[in-house]
Amino acid sequence: MKLFGSYTSPFVRHCRIAVLETRAECEFVESDSAVSAVRSPTKRLPFLEDGELLLTDSASIIRYLRERAGQPFLPDVRALDRFCLVDTALGAAVNLFVLERDGITPEQSPYLKRERARIDTCLRTLEADAPFVDGAFPVPASAPTDDVVLRLACFLAWTQFRRRLSLDSYPKLSALLARAQKYEPFAVTAPHD
Ligand SMILES: N[C@@H](CCC(=O)N[C@@H](CS)C(=O)NCC(=O)O)C(=O)O
Missing domain, CATH: 1.20.1050.10 (Glutathione S-transferase Yfyf (Class Pi); Chain A, domain 2)
Structure with missing residues:
Protein backbone atom coordinates (compact mmCIF):
# COMPACT_ATOMS: atom_id res chain seq x y z
CA MET A 1 0.00 0.00 0.00
CA LYS A 2 1.29 3.47 -0.91
CA LEU A 3 0.13 6.84 0.40
CA PHE A 4 1.01 9.79 -1.81
CA GLY A 5 1.19 13.16 -0.11
CA SER A 6 3.14 16.14 1.10
CA TYR A 7 4.51 16.98 4.56
CA THR A 8 2.51 20.24 4.73
CA SER A 9 -1.05 19.14 3.89
CA PRO A 10 -3.47 18.80 6.84
CA PHE A 11 -5.46 16.21 4.84
CA VAL A 12 -2.34 14.12 4.32
CA ARG A 13 -1.36 14.54 7.97
CA HIS A 14 -4.65 13.02 9.10
CA CYS A 15 -3.99 10.00 6.86
CA ARG A 16 -0.45 9.64 8.20
CA ILE A 17 -1.81 9.62 11.76
CA ALA A 18 -4.34 6.93 10.77
CA VAL A 19 -1.48 4.87 9.27
CA LEU A 20 0.38 5.10 12.61
CA GLU A 21 -2.70 4.33 14.71
CA THR A 22 -3.68 1.33 12.59
CA ARG A 23 -0.06 0.13 12.17
CA ALA A 24 -0.77 -0.32 8.47
CA GLU A 25 2.05 -1.42 6.21
CA CYS A 26 2.04 1.65 4.09
CA GLU A 27 4.84 3.39 2.25
CA PHE A 28 4.66 7.19 2.27
CA VAL A 29 5.57 8.63 -1.13
CA GLU A 30 6.35 12.34 -0.89
CA SER A 31 4.62 13.94 -3.86
CA ASP A 32 3.70 17.30 -5.32
CA SER A 33 1.02 18.65 -7.63
CA ALA A 34 2.88 17.35 -10.69
CA VAL A 35 2.43 13.79 -9.37
CA SER A 36 -1.24 14.22 -8.38
CA ALA A 37 -1.98 15.87 -11.74
CA VAL A 38 -1.22 12.64 -13.57
CA ARG A 39 -2.03 9.96 -11.00
CA SER A 40 -5.30 11.12 -9.41
CA PRO A 41 -8.43 12.37 -11.17
CA THR A 42 -8.89 14.96 -8.43
CA LYS A 43 -5.36 16.29 -9.06
CA ARG A 44 -5.07 16.52 -5.28
CA LEU A 45 -3.10 15.01 -2.44
CA PRO A 46 -3.49 12.67 -0.71
CA PHE A 47 -4.32 9.60 -2.75
CA LEU A 48 -3.70 5.97 -1.89
CA GLU A 49 -2.89 2.97 -4.05
CA ASP A 50 -3.35 -0.59 -2.84
CA GLY A 51 -2.99 -3.01 -5.73
CA GLU A 52 -5.85 -2.21 -8.12
CA LEU A 53 -7.53 0.08 -5.60
CA LEU A 54 -7.13 3.85 -5.95
CA LEU A 55 -8.59 6.08 -3.22
CA THR A 56 -8.71 9.78 -4.04
CA ASP A 57 -9.79 11.51 -0.84
CA SER A 58 -8.47 11.57 2.71
CA ALA A 59 -11.88 10.57 4.14
CA SER A 60 -12.09 7.35 2.09
CA ILE A 61 -8.41 6.63 2.81
CA ILE A 62 -8.91 6.97 6.57
CA ARG A 63 -12.07 4.85 6.47
CA TYR A 64 -10.19 2.16 4.51
CA LEU A 65 -7.35 2.11 7.03
CA ARG A 66 -9.71 2.05 10.03
CA GLU A 67 -11.93 -0.68 8.56
CA ARG A 68 -8.96 -2.93 7.85
CA ALA A 69 -7.87 -2.50 11.49
CA GLY A 70 -11.37 -3.01 12.93
CA GLN A 71 -11.45 0.59 14.16
CA PRO A 72 -14.52 2.86 13.99
CA PHE A 73 -14.68 5.80 11.58
CA LEU A 74 -17.33 8.52 12.11
CA PRO A 75 -19.75 6.04 13.71
CA ASP A 76 -22.85 8.27 13.84
N1 LIG B 1 -11.15 16.58 -0.06
C1 LIG B 1 -9.75 16.33 -0.27
C2 LIG B 1 -8.98 17.64 -0.21
C3 LIG B 1 -7.49 17.45 -0.50
C4 LIG B 1 -6.80 18.76 -0.85
O1 LIG B 1 -7.43 19.81 -0.99
N2 LIG B 1 -5.46 18.67 -0.96
C5 LIG B 1 -4.68 19.81 -1.34
C6 LIG B 1 -3.36 19.83 -0.56
S1 LIG B 1 -3.63 20.43 1.09
C7 LIG B 1 -4.32 19.74 -2.80
O2 LIG B 1 -3.87 18.71 -3.28
N3 LIG B 1 -4.49 20.86 -3.51
C8 LIG B 1 -4.10 20.97 -4.89
C9 LIG B 1 -5.19 21.53 -5.74
O3 LIG B 1 -6.30 21.80 -5.22
O4 LIG B 1 -4.95 21.70 -6.93
C10 LIG B 1 -9.23 15.33 0.78
O5 LIG B 1 -9.80 15.31 1.89
O6 LIG B 1 -8.32 14.56 0.49
Missing part, protein backbone atom coordinates in the same frame (compact mmCIF):
# COMPACT_ATOMS: atom_id res chain seq x y z
CA VAL A 77 -24.50 11.14 12.06
CA ARG A 78 -23.39 13.69 14.68
CA ALA A 79 -19.74 12.69 14.17
CA LEU A 80 -20.15 12.82 10.38
CA ASP A 81 -21.68 16.29 10.58
CA ARG A 82 -18.92 17.62 12.86
CA PHE A 83 -16.34 16.14 10.49
CA CYS A 84 -18.04 17.93 7.56
CA LEU A 85 -18.14 21.17 9.57
CA VAL A 86 -14.39 21.01 10.24
CA ASP A 87 -13.74 20.08 6.61
CA THR A 88 -15.82 23.00 5.35
CA ALA A 89 -13.71 25.43 7.39
CA LEU A 90 -10.50 23.67 6.38
CA GLY A 91 -11.42 23.66 2.68
CA ALA A 92 -12.27 27.37 2.82
CA ALA A 93 -9.01 28.20 4.61
CA VAL A 94 -6.95 26.23 2.07
CA ASN A 95 -8.81 27.95 -0.81
CA LEU A 96 -8.09 31.40 0.62
CA PHE A 97 -4.44 30.44 1.09
CA VAL A 98 -3.85 29.21 -2.46
CA LEU A 99 -5.83 32.02 -4.07
CA GLU A 100 -3.86 34.58 -2.06
CA ARG A 101 -0.70 33.07 -3.53
CA ASP A 102 -2.25 33.76 -6.96
CA GLY A 103 -2.91 37.37 -5.93
CA ILE A 104 -6.68 36.94 -5.38
CA THR A 105 -8.02 38.09 -1.98
CA PRO A 106 -11.46 38.40 -0.29
CA GLU A 107 -11.33 42.16 -0.94
CA GLN A 108 -11.75 41.35 -4.64
CA SER A 109 -14.47 38.72 -4.35
CA PRO A 110 -17.78 38.52 -2.44
CA TYR A 111 -17.55 34.72 -2.63
CA LEU A 112 -14.16 34.75 -0.90
CA LYS A 113 -15.59 37.06 1.78
CA ARG A 114 -18.18 34.35 2.37
CA GLU A 115 -15.44 31.72 2.52
CA ARG A 116 -13.67 33.82 5.18
CA ALA A 117 -16.88 34.32 7.18
CA ARG A 118 -17.57 30.58 6.98
CA ILE A 119 -14.27 29.79 8.71
CA ASP A 120 -15.20 32.03 11.66
CA THR A 121 -18.73 30.69 12.06
CA CYS A 122 -17.54 27.07 11.90
CA LEU A 123 -14.78 27.73 14.44
CA ARG A 124 -17.19 29.59 16.76
CA THR A 125 -19.61 26.67 16.56
CA LEU A 126 -16.85 24.21 17.44
CA GLU A 127 -15.55 26.45 20.26
CA ALA A 128 -19.06 26.46 21.76
CA ASP A 129 -19.34 22.66 21.51
CA ALA A 130 -17.95 22.33 25.04
CA PRO A 131 -18.47 18.62 25.82
CA PHE A 132 -16.91 17.68 22.50
CA VAL A 133 -13.93 20.07 22.66
CA ASP A 134 -13.20 19.55 26.37
CA GLY A 135 -13.37 15.77 25.98
CA ALA A 136 -10.87 15.71 23.12
CA PHE A 137 -7.44 14.23 23.78
CA PRO A 138 -7.93 13.02 27.36
CA VAL A 139 -4.69 12.38 29.16
CA PRO A 140 -3.43 9.72 28.79
CA ALA A 141 -4.58 9.60 25.18
CA SER A 142 -5.41 6.18 23.85
CA ALA A 143 -5.33 5.26 20.16
CA PRO A 144 -7.30 5.22 17.98
CA THR A 145 -8.38 8.81 18.39
CA ASP A 146 -11.71 10.17 17.22
CA ASP A 147 -11.35 11.27 13.59
CA VAL A 148 -13.33 14.47 14.13
CA VAL A 149 -10.87 15.50 16.84
CA LEU A 150 -7.90 14.54 14.68
CA ARG A 151 -9.29 16.48 11.69
CA LEU A 152 -9.86 19.52 13.87
CA ALA A 153 -6.37 19.33 15.39
CA CYS A 154 -4.79 18.94 11.92
CA PHE A 155 -6.73 21.99 10.73
CA LEU A 156 -5.85 24.15 13.75
CA ALA A 157 -2.17 23.20 13.52
CA TRP A 158 -2.13 24.04 9.80
CA THR A 159 -3.56 27.52 10.50
CA GLN A 160 -0.67 28.11 12.89
CA PHE A 161 1.97 26.61 10.58
CA ARG A 162 0.80 28.85 7.70
CA ARG A 163 0.08 31.79 10.04
CA ARG A 164 -3.47 32.03 8.72
CA LEU A 165 -5.33 32.99 11.90
CA SER A 166 -5.00 33.75 15.58
CA LEU A 167 -6.56 31.30 18.00
CA ASP A 168 -6.78 33.97 20.74
CA SER A 169 -10.56 34.19 20.39
CA TYR A 170 -10.85 30.41 20.62
CA PRO A 171 -9.38 29.42 24.01
CA LYS A 172 -10.95 25.96 24.04
CA LEU A 173 -9.72 25.12 20.54
CA SER A 174 -6.33 26.51 21.46
CA ALA A 175 -6.21 24.24 24.53
CA LEU A 176 -7.28 21.26 22.38
CA LEU A 177 -4.38 21.92 20.01
CA ALA A 178 -1.95 22.14 22.94
CA ARG A 179 -3.17 18.74 24.20
CA ALA A 180 -2.93 17.28 20.70
CA GLN A 181 0.75 18.28 20.44
CA LYS A 182 1.45 15.87 23.33
CA TYR A 183 -0.03 12.92 21.44
CA GLU A 184 2.84 11.13 19.73
CA PRO A 185 1.28 10.28 16.32
CA PHE A 186 0.20 13.91 16.10
CA ALA A 187 3.57 15.32 17.20
CA VAL A 188 5.64 13.21 14.80
CA THR A 189 3.49 14.22 11.81
CA ALA A 190 3.89 17.99 12.35
CA PRO A 191 3.98 19.91 9.06
CA HIS A 192 7.30 20.99 7.63
CA ASP A 193 8.41 22.41 4.28
Whole structure:
Protein backbone atom coordinates (compact mmCIF):
# COMPACT_ATOMS: atom_id res chain seq x y z
CA MET A 1 0.00 0.00 0.00
CA LYS A 2 1.29 3.47 -0.91
CA LEU A 3 0.13 6.84 0.40
CA PHE A 4 1.01 9.79 -1.81
CA GLY A 5 1.19 13.16 -0.11
CA SER A 6 3.14 16.14 1.10
CA TYR A 7 4.51 16.98 4.56
CA THR A 8 2.51 20.24 4.73
CA SER A 9 -1.05 19.14 3.89
CA PRO A 10 -3.47 18.80 6.84
CA PHE A 11 -5.46 16.21 4.84
CA VAL A 12 -2.34 14.12 4.32
CA ARG A 13 -1.36 14.54 7.97
CA HIS A 14 -4.65 13.02 9.10
CA CYS A 15 -3.99 10.00 6.86
CA ARG A 16 -0.45 9.64 8.20
CA ILE A 17 -1.81 9.62 11.76
CA ALA A 18 -4.34 6.93 10.77
CA VAL A 19 -1.48 4.87 9.27
CA LEU A 20 0.38 5.10 12.61
CA GLU A 21 -2.70 4.33 14.71
CA THR A 22 -3.68 1.33 12.59
CA ARG A 23 -0.06 0.13 12.17
CA ALA A 24 -0.77 -0.32 8.47
CA GLU A 25 2.05 -1.42 6.21
CA CYS A 26 2.04 1.65 4.09
CA GLU A 27 4.84 3.39 2.25
CA PHE A 28 4.66 7.19 2.27
CA VAL A 29 5.57 8.63 -1.13
CA GLU A 30 6.35 12.34 -0.89
CA SER A 31 4.62 13.94 -3.86
CA ASP A 32 3.70 17.30 -5.32
CA SER A 33 1.02 18.65 -7.63
CA ALA A 34 2.88 17.35 -10.69
CA VAL A 35 2.43 13.79 -9.37
CA SER A 36 -1.24 14.22 -8.38
CA ALA A 37 -1.98 15.87 -11.74
CA VAL A 38 -1.22 12.64 -13.57
CA ARG A 39 -2.03 9.96 -11.00
CA SER A 40 -5.30 11.12 -9.41
CA PRO A 41 -8.43 12.37 -11.17
CA THR A 42 -8.89 14.96 -8.43
CA LYS A 43 -5.36 16.29 -9.06
CA ARG A 44 -5.07 16.52 -5.28
CA LEU A 45 -3.10 15.01 -2.44
CA PRO A 46 -3.49 12.67 -0.71
CA PHE A 47 -4.32 9.60 -2.75
CA LEU A 48 -3.70 5.97 -1.89
CA GLU A 49 -2.89 2.97 -4.05
CA ASP A 50 -3.35 -0.59 -2.84
CA GLY A 51 -2.99 -3.01 -5.73
CA GLU A 52 -5.85 -2.21 -8.12
CA LEU A 53 -7.53 0.08 -5.60
CA LEU A 54 -7.13 3.85 -5.95
CA LEU A 55 -8.59 6.08 -3.22
CA THR A 56 -8.71 9.78 -4.04
CA ASP A 57 -9.79 11.51 -0.84
CA SER A 58 -8.47 11.57 2.71
CA ALA A 59 -11.88 10.57 4.14
CA SER A 60 -12.09 7.35 2.09
CA ILE A 61 -8.41 6.63 2.81
CA ILE A 62 -8.91 6.97 6.57
CA ARG A 63 -12.07 4.85 6.47
CA TYR A 64 -10.19 2.16 4.51
CA LEU A 65 -7.35 2.11 7.03
CA ARG A 66 -9.71 2.05 10.03
CA GLU A 67 -11.93 -0.68 8.56
CA ARG A 68 -8.96 -2.93 7.85
CA ALA A 69 -7.87 -2.50 11.49
CA GLY A 70 -11.37 -3.01 12.93
CA GLN A 71 -11.45 0.59 14.16
CA PRO A 72 -14.52 2.86 13.99
CA PHE A 73 -14.68 5.80 11.58
CA LEU A 74 -17.33 8.52 12.11
CA PRO A 75 -19.75 6.04 13.71
CA ASP A 76 -22.85 8.27 13.84
CA VAL A 77 -24.50 11.14 12.06
CA ARG A 78 -23.39 13.69 14.68
CA ALA A 79 -19.74 12.69 14.17
CA LEU A 80 -20.15 12.82 10.38
CA ASP A 81 -21.68 16.29 10.58
CA ARG A 82 -18.92 17.62 12.86
CA PHE A 83 -16.34 16.14 10.49
CA CYS A 84 -18.04 17.93 7.56
CA LEU A 85 -18.14 21.17 9.57
CA VAL A 86 -14.39 21.01 10.24
CA ASP A 87 -13.74 20.08 6.61
CA THR A 88 -15.82 23.00 5.35
CA ALA A 89 -13.71 25.43 7.39
CA LEU A 90 -10.50 23.67 6.38
CA GLY A 91 -11.42 23.66 2.68
CA ALA A 92 -12.27 27.37 2.82
CA ALA A 93 -9.01 28.20 4.61
CA VAL A 94 -6.95 26.23 2.07
CA ASN A 95 -8.81 27.95 -0.81
CA LEU A 96 -8.09 31.40 0.62
CA PHE A 97 -4.44 30.44 1.09
CA VAL A 98 -3.85 29.21 -2.46
CA LEU A 99 -5.83 32.02 -4.07
CA GLU A 100 -3.86 34.58 -2.06
CA ARG A 101 -0.70 33.07 -3.53
CA ASP A 102 -2.25 33.76 -6.96
CA GLY A 103 -2.91 37.37 -5.93
CA ILE A 104 -6.68 36.94 -5.38
CA THR A 105 -8.02 38.09 -1.98
CA PRO A 106 -11.46 38.40 -0.29
CA GLU A 107 -11.33 42.16 -0.94
CA GLN A 108 -11.75 41.35 -4.64
CA SER A 109 -14.47 38.72 -4.35
CA PRO A 110 -17.78 38.52 -2.44
CA TYR A 111 -17.55 34.72 -2.63
CA LEU A 112 -14.16 34.75 -0.90
CA LYS A 113 -15.59 37.06 1.78
CA ARG A 114 -18.18 34.35 2.37
CA GLU A 115 -15.44 31.72 2.52
CA ARG A 116 -13.67 33.82 5.18
CA ALA A 117 -16.88 34.32 7.18
CA ARG A 118 -17.57 30.58 6.98
CA ILE A 119 -14.27 29.79 8.71
CA ASP A 120 -15.20 32.03 11.66
CA THR A 121 -18.73 30.69 12.06
CA CYS A 122 -17.54 27.07 11.90
CA LEU A 123 -14.78 27.73 14.44
CA ARG A 124 -17.19 29.59 16.76
CA THR A 125 -19.61 26.67 16.56
CA LEU A 126 -16.85 24.21 17.44
CA GLU A 127 -15.55 26.45 20.26
CA ALA A 128 -19.06 26.46 21.76
CA ASP A 129 -19.34 22.66 21.51
CA ALA A 130 -17.95 22.33 25.04
CA PRO A 131 -18.47 18.62 25.82
CA PHE A 132 -16.91 17.68 22.50
CA VAL A 133 -13.93 20.07 22.66
CA ASP A 134 -13.20 19.55 26.37
CA GLY A 135 -13.37 15.77 25.98
CA ALA A 136 -10.87 15.71 23.12
CA PHE A 137 -7.44 14.23 23.78
CA PRO A 138 -7.93 13.02 27.36
CA VAL A 139 -4.69 12.38 29.16
CA PRO A 140 -3.43 9.72 28.79
CA ALA A 141 -4.58 9.60 25.18
CA SER A 142 -5.41 6.18 23.85
CA ALA A 143 -5.33 5.26 20.16
CA PRO A 144 -7.30 5.22 17.98
CA THR A 145 -8.38 8.81 18.39
CA ASP A 146 -11.71 10.17 17.22
CA ASP A 147 -11.35 11.27 13.59
CA VAL A 148 -13.33 14.47 14.13
CA VAL A 149 -10.87 15.50 16.84
CA LEU A 150 -7.90 14.54 14.68
CA ARG A 151 -9.29 16.48 11.69
CA LEU A 152 -9.86 19.52 13.87
CA ALA A 153 -6.37 19.33 15.39
CA CYS A 154 -4.79 18.94 11.92
CA PHE A 155 -6.73 21.99 10.73
CA LEU A 156 -5.85 24.15 13.75
CA ALA A 157 -2.17 23.20 13.52
CA TRP A 158 -2.13 24.04 9.80
CA THR A 159 -3.56 27.52 10.50
CA GLN A 160 -0.67 28.11 12.89
CA PHE A 161 1.97 26.61 10.58
CA ARG A 162 0.80 28.85 7.70
CA ARG A 163 0.08 31.79 10.04
CA ARG A 164 -3.47 32.03 8.72
CA LEU A 165 -5.33 32.99 11.90
CA SER A 166 -5.00 33.75 15.58
CA LEU A 167 -6.56 31.30 18.00
CA ASP A 168 -6.78 33.97 20.74
CA SER A 169 -10.56 34.19 20.39
CA TYR A 170 -10.85 30.41 20.62
CA PRO A 171 -9.38 29.42 24.01
CA LYS A 172 -10.95 25.96 24.04
CA LEU A 173 -9.72 25.12 20.54
CA SER A 174 -6.33 26.51 21.46
CA ALA A 175 -6.21 24.24 24.53
CA LEU A 176 -7.28 21.26 22.38
CA LEU A 177 -4.38 21.92 20.01
CA ALA A 178 -1.95 22.14 22.94
CA ARG A 179 -3.17 18.74 24.20
CA ALA A 180 -2.93 17.28 20.70
CA GLN A 181 0.75 18.28 20.44
CA LYS A 182 1.45 15.87 23.33
CA TYR A 183 -0.03 12.92 21.44
CA GLU A 184 2.84 11.13 19.73
CA PRO A 185 1.28 10.28 16.32
CA PHE A 186 0.20 13.91 16.10
CA ALA A 187 3.57 15.32 17.20
CA VAL A 188 5.64 13.21 14.80
CA THR A 189 3.49 14.22 11.81
CA ALA A 190 3.89 17.99 12.35
CA PRO A 191 3.98 19.91 9.06
CA HIS A 192 7.30 20.99 7.63
CA ASP A 193 8.41 22.41 4.28
N1 LIG B 1 -11.15 16.58 -0.06
C1 LIG B 1 -9.75 16.33 -0.27
C2 LIG B 1 -8.98 17.64 -0.21
C3 LIG B 1 -7.49 17.45 -0.50
C4 LIG B 1 -6.80 18.76 -0.85
O1 LIG B 1 -7.43 19.81 -0.99
N2 LIG B 1 -5.46 18.67 -0.96
C5 LIG B 1 -4.68 19.81 -1.34
C6 LIG B 1 -3.36 19.83 -0.56
S1 LIG B 1 -3.63 20.43 1.09
C7 LIG B 1 -4.32 19.74 -2.80
O2 LIG B 1 -3.87 18.71 -3.28
N3 LIG B 1 -4.49 20.86 -3.51
C8 LIG B 1 -4.10 20.97 -4.89
C9 LIG B 1 -5.19 21.53 -5.74
O3 LIG B 1 -6.30 21.80 -5.22
O4 LIG B 1 -4.95 21.70 -6.93
C10 LIG B 1 -9.23 15.33 0.78
O5 LIG B 1 -9.80 15.31 1.89
O6 LIG B 1 -8.32 14.56 0.49
